[in-house]
Structure formats: C-alpha cells, structure tokens
Amino acid sequence: MDSSHSDAGSYxxxxxxxxxxxxxxxxxxxxxxxxxxxxxxxxxEGANFVSYAFAPLSLIAPLNAVSIVERYGLxxxxxxxxxxxxYLFVTFGPNSHExxxxxxxxKHVVAWPVLLYLLVEIITFCLLLYxxxxxxxxxxxxxxxxxxxxxxxxxxxxxxxxxxxxxxxRGTMQLNxxxxxxxxxxxxxxVVFQARFLSQACKLFEPSLxxxxxxxxxxxxxxxxxxxxxxxxKSEDVLHICxxxxxxxLCFLGVFLITKxxxxxxxxxxxxxxxxxxxxxxxxxxxxxxxxxxxxxxTLVNEDGVARTTLPVKLDQxxxxxxxxxxxxxxxDFKTN
Numbered sequence: 001m002d003s004s005h006s007d008a009g010s011y012x013x014x015x016x017x018x019x020x021x022x023x024x025x026x027x028x029x030x031x032x033x034x035x036x037x038x039x040x041x042x043x044x045e046g047a048n049f050v051s052y053a054f055a056p057l058s059l060i061a062p063l064n065a066v067s068i069v070e071r072y073g074l075x076x077x078x079x080x081x082x083x084x085x086x087y088l089f090v091t092f093g094p095n096s097h098e099x100x101x102x103x104x105x106x107k108h109v110v111a112w113p114v115l116l117y118l119l120v121e122i123i124t125f126c127l128l129l130y131x132x133x134x135x136x137x138x139x140x141x142x143x144x145x146x147x148x149x150x151x152x153x154x155x156x157x158x159x160x161x162x163x164x165x166x167x168x169x170r171g172t173m174q175l176n177x178x179x180x181x182x183x184x185x186x187x188x189x190x191v192v193f194q195a196r197f198l199s200q201a202c203k204l205f206e207p208s209l210x211x212x213x214x215x216x217x218x219x220x221x222x223x224x225x226x227x228x229x230x231x232x233x234k235s236e237d238v239l240h241i242c243x244x245x246x247x248x249x250l251c252f253l254g255v256f257l258i259t260k261x262x263x264x265x266x267x268x269x270x271x272x273x274x275x276x277x278x279x280x281x282x283x284x285x286x287x288x289x290x291x292x293x294x295x296x297x298x299t300l301v302n303e304d305g306v307a308r309t310t311l312p313v314k315l316d317q318x319x320x321x322x323x324x325x326x327x328x329x330x331x332x333d334f335k336t337n
Contacts, residue, residue, distance in 0.1 A: 048060075049158060049162055050162060050166070051162075052155070052158050052159040052162040052163070053100075053159070053162040053163045053165070053166040054097070054166075055097065056093065056094045056095075056096070056097055056226060056230070056232045057155055057156075057159050057222060057223075057225065057226030057229075057230060057232060058093060058094055058222070058223045058226035058227065058232050058233070058244075059089070059090065059093040059094060061155060061218070061219050061222035061223060061226070062085075062086070062089050062219050062223075062247075062248055062251055063086065063090075064215060064218075064219070065082050065085070065086060065215065065251050065254070065255055066086070068082075068211060068212075068215060068255050068258060068259070069082055069083070069258065071211075075257045075258045075260075077254075077257060078253075078254045078255070078256070078257030078258035079254065079258065080254075081250050081251070081253055081254030081257065082250075082251055082254030082255060082258065083254075084247075084250060084254075085247045085248065085249075085250035085251035085254055086247070086251065087247070088243055088244070088246060088247025088250065089243075089244050089247035089248055089251070091243075092239075092240045092243035092244045092247065093240075093244050093247075094226075094232040094233055094235075094236055094240075094244075095236075096232065096234070096235045096236075098230065098231075099163070099167070100159070100160060100163035100164070100230075101163075101164070101167060101172070101174065102164060102174050102177035102179050102180065105160045105163075105164075105179050105183075106179050108229055108230065108231075109179070113228050114228060114229050117224075117225075117228045117229070121149055121152065121153075124145075124149065125146065125149045125150075128142055128145055128146050128149075129146065132146065138200075138204055140201065140204070140205050140209065140210070140213060141213070143197055143200060143201045143204075144201065144210065144213045144214050144217055145217060146197050147194050147197045147198055147201070147214060147217075147218070148214065148217035148218045148220070148221045149221065150190045150193055150194045150197075151190070151194060151218045151221065151222065152218075152221035152222055152224070152225040153186055153187075153190045154187055154190040154191055154194065155222045155225060155226075156225050156229050157183040157184070157186045157187035157190070158187060159230070160179070160183045161180070161183050161184060161187060164177075164180055164183075198210070198214075208259040209259065211259060212255055212256055212258075212259035212260070215252075215255050216252045216255065216256070219248070219251075219252070220248075223248065
C-alpha cells in the first residue's frame with residue numbers, strides 16, 4: 001500500500017515536471033504517466049481503506065512510516081530504527097479483532113469512555129482553532145494538532161465504514177443503518193478540513209518537517225482512538241503493551257531522524273547583467289559574476305529552467321558624451337550668419 005502511494009507520487013510529479021521542461025501545451029491529465037500515477041493512488045487508497053476491516057486500527061496507523069522511509073530515507077540510523085520499530089509493533093501489537101456490525105458500532109459510540117474521549121477532543125480542537133483564527137497562532141504544532149485530532153475521527157469512521165462494507169459484500173446488509181450515513185458524513189468532513197489545514201501548513205513550513213510531526217501526532221491519536229473506541233488492547237498483557245509502546249517510540253524517533261536532515265530548497269532567482277561594450281544581456285544563476293564593464297538591472301525569474309542564455313541586442317543609439325568634454329570645448333555658438 002505505501003509502496004503504491006510513493007510510486008504514484010513519483011509518476012504524477014514526473015508528469016508535471018516533464019510537461020514543464022518540454023513546454024508541452026497539453027494539460028497534465030492528458031498524459032499517460034499522470035494517469036498511471038492516478039490509478040496507483042486509487043489502488044493504494046482502496047487497499048488502505050479495506051485493510052481497516054481486517055486488522056486493528058493501532059496496528060495499521062504506525063505502518064505509514066514505510067512511506068516516509070521510502071520518500072525521505074536519508075539517515076541510515078533513522079531507517080534502521082524505523083524498520084526495527086515496525087517489527088516490534090507488528091509482532092507485539094494487538095491481535096484481537098472484532099467483527100464490527102452496525103449494532104456493535106453503535107454500542108461503542110454510546111459508551112461513556114468514547115463520549116468522554118470525544119468531549120475532550122472537541123474542547124481541545126475548539127481551543128486550538130480559537131488561537132489559530134483569532135490570535136493568528138500560525139505555529140506548526142497548532143496546525144498539525146488540528147490535523148491530528150481530525151485524523152483520529154477519520155480513522156475511527158474509516159474502520160467502521162470499511163467493516164460495514166465488507167460485511168455487506170459478504171451478504172449481511174449494513175448500509176441501511178443510520179450509523180453508516182453518520183460515519184460517512186463525519187469521514188468526508190474530517191478529510192476535507194484536514195486537507196485545508198495541511199495546505200495552510202505547506203505554505204508556511206517545509207514538507208519534510210510537516211510529514212514528521214504529522215506522522216508522530218496522527219499515529220499517537222490513532223492508537224489512542226483504537227484503544228478507547230474499539231478496545232483493541234483490552235485482551236493484551238502488560239508485556240505486549242509495553243513492547244508495542246517501545247516500538248512506537250522508536251518509530252517516532254526514527255522518522256524524526258530521517259526527516260531532520262532535509263535541507264530547505266534554494267529559491268532560483270537569477271539576475272541579468274548588461275555588457276556596456278557589446279550591449280549583450282546575460283542571465284546568471286550561480287551568484288559568481290564578473291561585473292567588469294557591465295551593470296545589473298534587476299531580477300528575472302527564469303521559469304523555463306534555462307541556466308544561462310545570451311540574447312543579442314542591437315543598440316542604434318548615438319554615443320553619449322559627458323559634460324566635462326563639452327565644457328572643455330567651450331560654449332556653443334548659437335549665432336547664425
């Protein structure tokens with residue numbers, strides 16, 4: 001699943017870059033590479049959606065670290081920690097899995113631990129949203145906390161919907177229950193607002209930093225949601241729970257080490273110099289320019305990706321004489337014979 005997501009992102013990015021580099025007038029959705037990436041994305045999302053019906057929520061959420069390793073795997077120690085942590089929480093994670101029918105989901109929703117958890121989550125979300133909107137608190141931790149709180153609702157609803165759809169395909173109709181519509185509306189709303197907050201975060205912070213913090217917080221809230229809502233650790237012993245938590249902590253550390261060495265991309269801002277002797281403008285992007293006999297006249301954004309271009313310019317203007325030379329020749333005689 002995570003491999004298909006990474007491949008899909010590579011295909012779609014390659015399609016956009018290829019069109020931009022070749023000055024292709026076609027739109028991106030008319031290329032084969034973009035459609036290949038789009039199909040892989042759909043397959044990955046569909047497989048990820050169905051997997052929630054067959055495995056505990058606390059076991060699926062941490063596996064998203066695989067996609068981070070594939071995308072940002074620059075730290076060897078971080079990759080080793082992450083892979084070892086994946087082995088720990090897969091081996092010692094919760095093994096019990098409840099067949100979630102509509103009646104069982106309703107029982108979970110109205111249970112007092114779930115109601116208390118949702119109340120705390122709603123209050124926390126409202127407070128964070130207040131500081132984010134009213135006090136302009138555009139901090140990464142606040143934005144990602146808003147996304148993570150919404151993602152906990154998303155994974156709860158996705159697991160419920162996936163289980164009911166699988167049971168319906170097997171012959172037990174679950175789509176006519178009101179809880180199915182409620183879960184569907186909550187899932188769509190949480191996904192839409194997550195995308196909105198993430199788009200705001202991408203405008204302010206680096207994608208690698210967002211991926212690291214978002215993975216850690218979203219996984220933490222997903223594990224808590226699985227433990228509270230679906231009681232996934234109810235039949236587990238203390239040793240398995242401790243080793244699972246150790247694996248999760250090591251995975252968080254590994255993801256942090258993988259993404260912390262990512263450097264900020266340098267903005268491409270070439271500038272133009274004009275040779276006074278030949279009148280030839282030149283676009284520079286290296287920062288090391290010989291200014292002998294030339295002058296610069298501003299910044300030019302080279303959107304075509306051309307590193308250096310020389311443009312011939314014809315200057316038909318007459319030469320300009322200085323005032324000192326004219327003064328030496330004496331005053332001009334305006335008298336006519």
